[in-house]
Amino acid sequence: MNENDENIFQSLIAGGLIGAALGALLSKDKEEGATIGALAGAVILATYKANEHAQKTNLGVYVEEDGKLYEIQPGGVKRFIKDIPKPNVPLHDHFKLK
Numbered sequence: 001m002n003e004n005d006e007n008i009f010q011s012l013i014a015g016g017l018i019g020a021a022l023g024a025l026l027s028k029d030k031e032e033g034a035t036i037g038a039l040a041g042a043v044i045l046a047t048y049k050a051n052e053h054a055q056k057t058n059l060g061v062y063v064e065e066d067g068k069l070y071e072i073q074p075g076g077v078k079r080f081i082k083d084i085p086k087p088n089v090p091l092h093d094h095f096k097l098k
Helices: 003-014 020-027 034-055
Strands: 061-065 068-072 078-083
Touching: 034 061
Parallel strands: none
Antiparallel strands: 061 068, 068 078
């Protein structure tokens, strides 16, 4: 991560947008899990930067909140699109990575 990315990352942690446990994982340098942490960090930063870029385009941005899809217009008007159904497949509490 470059210094600007690190500053964005730290502000996301401080703002509570990234939980403490995930923040600790992403902050690891040479410990176990550093590769997963780096990948997760890259995904979070790419998502953040894509969101910033989308807001500059003067087009609506689609967001999901509490199982509902909304469009947010550049002026800040929020329009409900539809409910997003929850998956019917039961999810496991633990996963084994191979």
